[in-house]
Amino acid sequence: MADTMRAFVMTEVGKTAVVDKSIPTPGPEEAVVRTTASLICTSDVHTVRGALPVENGRTLGHESVGVVHALGSAVSGFTEGQRVAVNAVTPCFRCDYCQRGFTSQCGGALGGYRYTAQMDGNMAEYFIVPAATANLTPIPDDVTDEQAVYTCDMLSTGFMGAEHARIQFGETVAVFAQGPVGLCATIGANLLGAGRVIAVESRPERQALARKFGADDVVDFTAGDPVEQIMELTGGEGVDAAIEAFGFPATFEGCVRATKAGGRISNIGYHGENPAPLQLPLDAIGLGMNDKAIHTGLCPGGSERMGRLIRLLQTGRIDPTPMTTHRFAFDDVERAFQMMADKEDGIIKPLISFT
Amino acid sequence: MADTMRAFVMTEVGKTAVVDKSIPTPGPEEAVVRTTASLICTSDVHTVRGALPVENGRTLGHESVGVVHALGSAVSGFTEGQRVAVNAVTPCFRCDYCQRGFTSQCGGALGGYRYTAQMDGNMAEYFIVPAATANLTPIPDDVTDEQAVYTCDMLSTGFMGAEHARIQFGETVAVFAQGPVGLCATIGANLLGAGRVIAVESRPERQALARKFGADDVVDFTAGDPVEQIMELTGGEGVDAAIEAFGFPATFEGCVRATKAGGRISNIGYHGENPAPLQLPLDAIGLGMNDKAIHTGLCPGGSERMGRLIRLLQTGRIDPTPMTTHRFAFDDVERAFQMMADKEDGIIKPLISFT
Amino acid sequence: MADTMRAFVMTEVGKTAVVDKSIPTPGPEEAVVRTTASLICTSDVHTVRGALPVENGRTLGHESVGVVHALGSAVSGFTEGQRVAVNAVTPCFRCDYCQRGFTSQCGGALGGYRYTAQMDGNMAEYFIVPAATANLTPIPDDVTDEQAVYTCDMLSTGFMGAEHARIQFGETVAVFAQGPVGLCATIGANLLGAGRVIAVESRPERQALARKFGADDVVDFTAGDPVEQIMELTGGEGVDAAIEAFGFPATFEGCVRATKAGGRISNIGYHGENPAPLQLPLDAIGLGMNDKAIHTGLCPGGSERMGRLIRLLQTGRIDPTPMTTHRFAFDDVERAFQMMADKEDGIIKPLISFT
Amino acid sequence: MADTMRAFVMTEVGKTAVVDKSIPTPGPEEAVVRTTASLICTSDVHTVRGALPVENGRTLGHESVGVVHALGSAVSGFTEGQRVAVNAVTPCFRCDYCQRGFTSQCGGALGGYRYTAQMDGNMAEYFIVPAATANLTPIPDDVTDEQAVYTCDMLSTGFMGAEHARIQFGETVAVFAQGPVGLCATIGANLLGAGRVIAVESRPERQALARKFGADDVVDFTAGDPVEQIMELTGGEGVDAAIEAFGFPATFEGCVRATKAGGRISNIGYHGENPAPLQLPLDAIGLGMNDKAIHTGLCPGGSERMGRLIRLLQTGRIDPTPMTTHRFAFDDVERAFQMMADKEDGIIKPLISFT
Known part of the structure; x- marks a missing residue:
């Protein structure tokens, strides 16, 4: 009919x-x-x-x-x-x-x-x-x-992640997880002027796509604490901005920890399946005073x-x-x-x- | 000498x-x-x-x-x-x-x-x-x-709190705690164009100063959950921005809860004596997606x-x-x-x- | 009927x-x-x-x-x-x-x-x-x-003038002309945190209202070049921002001249009755390089x-x-x-x- | 010695x-x-x-x-x-x-x-x-x-031109003149997320470099009014932002004319050799009211x-x-x-x- x-x-x-x-x-x-x-x-x-x-x-x-x-x-x-x-x-x-x-x-x-x-x-x-x-x-x-x-x-969400990261040209940006929105955040961070993009991902095919979309470094979290790896890649300083594209408390905390003072944490992960509130570790936020900023969004x-x-x-x-x-x-x-x-x-x- | x-x-x-x-x-x-x-x-x-x-x-x-x-x-x-x-x-x-x-x-x-x-x-x-x-x-x-x-x-910190709240003229702002920096945040929120300032404070002499410095409403947290009181004052909607000027996890969480979608939480409290990380309750951040933004600073x-x-x-x-x-x-x-x-x-x- | x-x-x-x-x-x-x-x-x-x-x-x-x-x-x-x-x-x-x-x-x-x-x-x-x-x-x-x-x-336009002036708290702002929208710009500049407002106006009743609405200084352009008067009031430096609320080429040019390097010129005047284009004098804009910004609006x-x-x-x-x-x-x-x-x-x- | x-x-x-x-x-x-x-x-x-x-x-x-x-x-x-x-x-x-x-x-x-x-x-x-x-x-x-x-x-100046253009991803940007700083503005506009870059230039070798650096369209001002050409390329609407990289009154005016309402004009040209003030034609700025913004810089x-x-x-x-x-x-x-x-x-x- x-x-x-x-x-x-x-x-x-x-x-x-x-x-x-x-x-x-x-x-x-x-x-x-x-x-x-x-x-x-x-x-x-x-x-x-x-x-x-x-x-x-x-x-x-x-x-x-x-x-x-x-x-x-x-x-x-x-x-x-x-x-x-x-x-x-x-x-x-x-x-x-x-x-x-x-x-x-x-x-x-x-x-x-x-x-x-x-x-x-x-x-x-x-x-x-x-x-x-x-x-x-x-x-x-x-x-x-x-x-x-x-x-x-995918693109609207991933790019929002990059927009909320408020990237100045040439800055370093970590993107935690390279599922579809994370990959789009990688594309977006590059489009908005990032100077170096560090992708966190363990699956080989997603790592390959991340590199194709402009990631300079890929950190495999199954090979060690991704925050430590990011610190090593950045001379101990951390990144200017981190994008959470996974939706898990530990990933979010990793974003907070991986950013330097004044850094921005942009959340695009869906945290509806999390067992507990997101946490802001006191040391990673300078006891509330290190000029980090967190942005959520849809x-x-x-x-x-x-x-x-x-x-x-x-x-x-x-x-x-x-x-x-x-x-x-x-x-x-x-x-x-x-x-x-x-x-x-x-x-x-x-x-x-x-x- | x-x-x-x-x-x-x-x-x-x-x-x-x-x-x-x-x-x-x-x-x-x-x-x-x-x-x-x-x-x-x-x-x-x-x-x-x-x-x-x-x-x-x-x-x-x-x-x-x-x-x-x-x-x-x-x-x-x-x-x-x-x-x-x-x-x-x-x-x-x-x-x-x-x-x-x-x-x-x-x-x-x-x-x-x-x-x-x-x-x-x-x-x-x-x-x-x-x-x-x-x-x-x-x-x-x-x-x-x-x-x-x-x-x-006092003024530099309190006003930073108001600046990080990114107030549009006429917006509603809650300032949690009216110690000296909280009082300065109240002054600052008014100076930067707030349309209504809700001060959270229980001590009478600080409540009086808050009003003197431009608070429209004073919420006494000893008289009931301050978030509920703020919700009641704002017709269930919450404030556009909240300033944390106390330095305690529950106060910070109150700021997150008291803001509407798209709200800004500006932290000026010192959290060095806190027993635990700050928390972002999943419902209060829309599962990571309700456009709230948090800013820390010194x-x-x-x-x-x-x-x-x-x-x-x-x-x-x-x-x-x-x-x-x-x-x-x-x-x-x-x-x-x-x-x-x-x-x-x-x-x-x-x-x-x-x- | x-x-x-x-x-x-x-x-x-x-x-x-x-x-x-x-x-x-x-x-x-x-x-x-x-x-x-x-x-x-x-x-x-x-x-x-x-x-x-x-x-x-x-x-x-x-x-x-x-x-x-x-x-x-x-x-x-x-x-x-x-x-x-x-x-x-x-x-x-x-x-x-x-x-x-x-x-x-x-x-x-x-x-x-x-x-x-x-x-x-x-x-x-x-x-x-x-x-x-x-x-x-x-x-x-x-x-x-x-x-x-x-x-x-009146208020929406005047406040837009103050918003486009992008005032940092405590800055100096000149408002050229104190007709109704100019007066509202004076109210708005104060509301948004100006530290000193200089009103340009010659009519006594408007000068009085400007002071009532928060102008600290009033410059009478019939008593001499208003730019020179503003320079004298600011130790030769000029203001951080100027709001054009008159709608005349000379007033607009005065705003450009009265601002220091990095200053903002916010136009709310209606220039429909002007005989000629607005002008940006080369010296007043540092040959195009002194970080001044101009914003128009309705x-x-x-x-x-x-x-x-x-x-x-x-x-x-x-x-x-x-x-x-x-x-x-x-x-x-x-x-x-x-x-x-x-x-x-x-x-x-x-x-x-x-x- | x-x-x-x-x-x-x-x-x-x-x-x-x-x-x-x-x-x-x-x-x-x-x-x-x-x-x-x-x-x-x-x-x-x-x-x-x-x-x-x-x-x-x-x-x-x-x-x-x-x-x-x-x-x-x-x-x-x-x-x-x-x-x-x-x-x-x-x-x-x-x-x-x-x-x-x-x-x-x-x-x-x-x-x-x-x-x-x-x-x-x-x-x-x-x-x-x-x-x-x-x-x-x-x-x-x-x-x-x-x-x-x-x-x-070159890059610091050209990129400043793109920064002052405040480009949202995907927007259209015209860069007037493709000398070295204009070419760098073209690079910068692309780096900061432009969706389409229209370069204005008549010399073939500079046109070629502009395309190499990411210009999508090249307008030859010797072949007709560049503003008209830009209007034709943009369906009569004009660009979101224009960068003046030449340092001449007519080029600056072209930038003002080629932008749509709400557009940004970013000047990086040196106007020290100009014979006359820069002009803002009344129709091109909506009589002072069409939300265009102009930024100068060094x-x-x-x-x-x-x-x-x-x-x-x-x-x-x-x-x-x-x-x-x-x-x-x-x-x-x-x-x-x-x-x-x-x-x-x-x-x-x-x-x-x-x-």
Whole structure:
């Protein structure tokens, strides 16, 4: 039937399925996009494990691109059939938080993260885009879907990590963990002028990608305390900034310890599965006085930022597609999801195609 | 004898005395100042309790003003007899840390804090000023010693707390604890445009000073959880920024909890006597993702900043002298110190006069 | 008839009248406000002189407060009858410019300035509010209409002038001209931590208000070159920042000349009636190399900023109402306008009441 | 004789010569460096034409590297024989301007520019380094003299141009003129995250270098109004930031015109030979209200910044040496200077070797 579509949902905690749903229709400020490509995110895995309190049957996914299928009456500037990217975070841009620039905190903490958390996600044949005027980003002809889909979360989050690190040109930056967002933080730290990037990672294939994306040194934490290794690489001084891209208390503490006085610690790791609060060791923060700064954050949304990410793809300054280790048709999304959950076969990002 | 002076020293951990020392002579880049007024700092109390690993006999004190007694050969721009203020932190201004603007981290973490920690302090009749060209600040005739001596640490530290809170005009700011630096943070938050300042304090005399210095609301933590009280005052939303001016894990955690998403936590408390690391509760930081930022710091030094503080005194915009609860001649410095250690008689700052 | 209202319009260039118009009805994202108080702006005078290419019959005015009369279907968070303030600039908050924070450049240069320029202004008994969710600001009970109406343009613009001056606490700031926005810049410079404010103004009543609002020195440009006077007041060094609040090439040049190396020049003056381009004298900019910075700008809009302005009124930190030199009922708006055009009787701001 | 050296001097306005001078000896805070490599700067040409009021016989040059020959008594952290780079600007780091971070305005406007302007320059076999602790930068073994000498002025100035452009990742940046500092601004804009760089230049060899250094588009101003060409390339919108690297009123005006609302104009051109003040056309600045910002500046100095530039060379992120179009022994410096003055043979930078 023409008005049904397939969607990849969490049927209950721990279980997923591809089910039929109605193709959504847009409200006045919304758009509906027909999906062409998606990436599975580790956050989807967390969700299925129970990290988010969502109702059974909620569609998963928040990294998708496609073409405009339908536009609400109040949406301007777009046409049906146009290729578009949509960020994982879809802010209203009108609440106090958005007006202050905290688009991922739309309406309150983490409130801009709507897909799956507050509404159906976009790992489906069609999906809704809230506040579409501000959340649809055109994809130029010379940018592929595979390139563009990395802007939806991976690049926006990784680059936020680099932005919050407030890098002065030529500074040293450590990036703790080289999963997809860590790799994007490595790309971002280089893009924003770092003079030396030290990647912390133990898996050979991720180490290789880190080097490809501009890491100068790779520290294997299975070969010894990564903080000590970073201190050795930096003549005992530590780095100017550290980016936490793993989501574990010891990694966060490593970032605090590995920075010199005046250093910045930028957190992009998801700490929802941690057993305990993050800690700031007193010696590593100079008893509260050594001018270190810590910044937390969540993938910023909006078409303006997305447009700048896409321009970087278009002019060839960045290319995240070497992270696509596996490719699946949407028919095989459950197998892809399982591989991502099990971190099988050196998987980094599985690309799901809808055509 | 003309070339000896009296100095207030730590004879050993837990003990103090006034002893005779030689009047120092300046090295080429140094000056020697004849002290006219000092303030005792809670940090002096910490030091005597053993917080800093200093040799026995080290002179205490780091909040003093006076007149130029002697100038090193390379010091320019000053004349003997000139009234000057000297910050508690005396940076070289030439190392990498200073060049990056982290003057209190001169040469490395906390390295700009030289008095008592690295050399004799300035609670003595004469004291040395390192890098004097950059660390001597003229005191205009219409600013008293009592006013000026508050710039040496209290105002510089408290205002740093407000600066690191990155206040947009009209925002709400909570200041946890209204000891001398907390009170100065309250002054500073107002000076930098806060729209509402909520002071957390239980002692009536400090509550009264907080209100005098511009606090709109006072939360008594003995009357209930201060975070809950702040939430109630702010309609459940929390403050835009919180300043930790106490130096205790629960207070720091309160700052993290009392801020809304996107909030800034500015630490000026000394955590050297804490039993455990500071903690970032996962819910209060949105699992690492709610755009909160934390900044640590230590009193920034240098004559340029000092000059701006003194201008604020001179034009009457601020007046910290209501914090002077007690006055002593230098002969009575030990009694003053003991009162400060015991927090007797509603003491906030005891002023020591040398004339 | 119940569905008509009176509006103060420009009938043609050089002419105004009070006419009847239909009470507007809101589109889905709009609100209609019933006006209770307005201020006439010098910009209205410019408009009637032909500064803006607007059609005959366009309603004037962009500084009004009132109560919510009707809400569009997509507007949330407000109720009919609620007292609200609306900024002169009403951005969409969703275009690229708004997403980057340039709300007054909504959709392109000066595009956020809609009242009179793009649609009927709000010197009428009822007016439309675009993107109402983001552009309606509640007025608390303890803030009067007269106080609140100053946030619509005067305070938002004047404070922007102070923000763009990037004042470090204790710095010296010159404000060139003490008309209403200049006076608000004086209030703002103080609010943001200036240590000394030098006001340039020749009219005695404005000089008096400048002092009342915190100016330490007043320079009368009819008594000699204001730059020379500022240099004399600052020991030949110049100020850290200068705010241009007049809108004339010589005043702008004075700001450039009066600042020291590294100084900031913040323009809030409207230069639409200037005969020639603004100039940067080569010596005053160190041949292009003395680290001076110049910032232009237009009143930023949005409820978040408006809310912070209103909080400052509510907690008594600022009070702009001494600028209300004259009061009129809406029946007398033409007389008020004429006085404003002629700058009669020491007029600064005439308040128009609609009840 | 061992204590004489050769120096390239301006004998009088319009004339140069290589003369013998005494090898300098360092004051307490100074060092003397034995020169190994220098670059001739267009500023030297300006100086010889009479741009700076310097005494006859003053040594030219401010872009030199070498090895430490002698250290003053107060200089720490260096050893004789060590390879070092020295910035064209040698700040004291202790005056108010330096403390505020305006190192090139040391002591007042342009005061950090000492070589030739205030003392002998460093196009000599030996030269003095003021405040040597802060102004000597070690050159690692794996960085060549030719690479390092570009940090002394070209890279520091060009990158300052990019810094003052306050580039958000992915933004569009126009660089007006691709002489040596313009080319370095092109490198810098890319290094700091630009998404598209449009270079304005007419000479083919400079166009080619601009593309090599990352320019995406090259606009030839001899083929039509460069602003119109930029508008066409950007869909009529203009660039986010423009860097003026030419030093001419029309170029500066082009930068103002080529930027969109909210754009930044960063001036690094030397305007000392201009016939008239720079102009800000009223339409291009939205009558003073379109949120454009203009920043002027001069090459920032100091070892911390220099160290970061050198790290970028060391890790291979940048390589400015393709700008070395010509090479000379110091014996031939007059011929090199003449070529630079006449802009002969496609010269960009002539490298002078002293060994």
